[in-house]
Amino acid sequence: MGVAAVAERGVTRYALRSVALAYLTVLLIVPVGLIVWRTFGAGLGPFWDALSAPSALHALRVTVVVAAWAVALNTVFGVGTAILLVRHDFPGRRLLNALVDLPMAVSPVVVGLALILVYGRFAPAGGWLEAIGIQVIFSVPGMVLATVFISLPLVVRAVAPVLEELGEEQEQAARTLGAGSWQTFRRITLPGIRWALGYGVVLCLARALGEYGAVAVVSGRLVDQTQTLTLFVEERFQNFDQPAAFAASTALALLAIVTLLLTKLLRSKDR
């Protein structure tokens, strides 16, 4: 290869690198950096004050309750469905496999609308639930349903490939030695998928804590009642309380970065 060709390759390499880094800087790094800078510009005091205000704390509590329910439900569903899809064969397996991914293609607002149409006060199912004393829409159950919907595939998709790689020889050996299904699952399957499961749960939790659109529709956005942290950000911003909106945003952004680090750690355990 001639000297000119080598020089040309160097130029191309630097050009590509510059374009990539410039795009990421303008789109990602500077905006996120700025919000952290703005929040902590005046020190930790105002940040702490904004987050320990009663309605911020209430929003945090609602967020944690909703996310905990959603993650618990999706973890059980996710592990069960992953085992079904990988370990069992049944008519409609391909369809179930495709349906699991469906929530990813649905707009969060449409998720909210869909749940209102079924579980709203004036819908048959919602009316019946209301008659026995369970209010779904504009209340925590509806927000849990919305959050479950949008984070549904994450645990399945984290666990299924690892389950596949694991194979079922050990499980069969355990069964041959007289272990029951539950014992086999707890002693053999679960330890095998633990890092993948952790990865899926962390992803699911992050998604649940950060959901905005679907929860905005089904919660009715009642301040101090059904307001989550993301709804708090929007409401504070619209009411010109920028410090509170920025503080809550930064808290959520820091959470997102912790999520990234955790998922990276958990993935490396599986590789």
Added chain:
Amino acid sequence: MAVTVQTPPAVTSAGGARKRRAPTVLGVGTSLIYLSLIVLIPLAAVVWRSAEEGPRYFFDAVTTPDAWAALKLTIVASVWVALINLVLGTLIAWVLVRDDFPGKSIVDMLIDLPFALPTIVAGLVLLALYGPNSPVHVDLAYGRAGVVVALLFVTLPFVVRTVQPVLLELDREMEQAAASLGASPFVIFRRIILPNLVPAMVSGTALAFTRSIAEFGSTVLISGNLPFKTQVAAVYIFGQIESDNTTGAAAVATVLLAVALAVLVMLDLVQRWGWPPWLSAV
């Protein structure tokens, strides 16, 4: 990444299979009920509500001037976003795999940040930098450029993360062979690297497109929700729900669902049956 869910090889003895039949029925049943109650029945209700008043009403609800403008903006902006992602996403994946520079692993990790960051925070973050109080004096708020930037932010990881693993596993020997035979870097890229990347590039772009037409949270603040100008379909649906016009909301929602499903089904078909000649012959 490339691992797909496959039926395990038929090594199970007949006895083992019989033993597991009962939990399968119970498990499949539970799994289906869960999916139905939360996903399938509610989505069917949306489609049902949109069709309830007849095709005429559906058509009228979708073609009211503001609904039509919102749909058009959503599709056009999403096509632009998908194309920009196609080019720059591939480029970023290339730089992350083939280039080396200090801080590369941090940049690599940051690519996933838009997935982890709540969308409303993404919107606020962009508005802080590119809004009316912009420290760099770039004001994209309440304009279509702002909408596109917000959509670019949330869709960043799709193409990068689908192309990157393929590029990592690409055999370098073919390129070396082509170079030793005198092919220029451009020819090597076009004739050897690009054909291998096209499937991943297309699926990443399709996923970015479907995410983009569905996006709500990040566009809410920066778009200002001006009907006919910056209101995207999801925000329009939200407005219709708030003003109790669930039928109109359901009609536009059905269009969004149909477009997303069409794109995903097409993607699935080309992945299973191969690429049309005009694509595989690039």
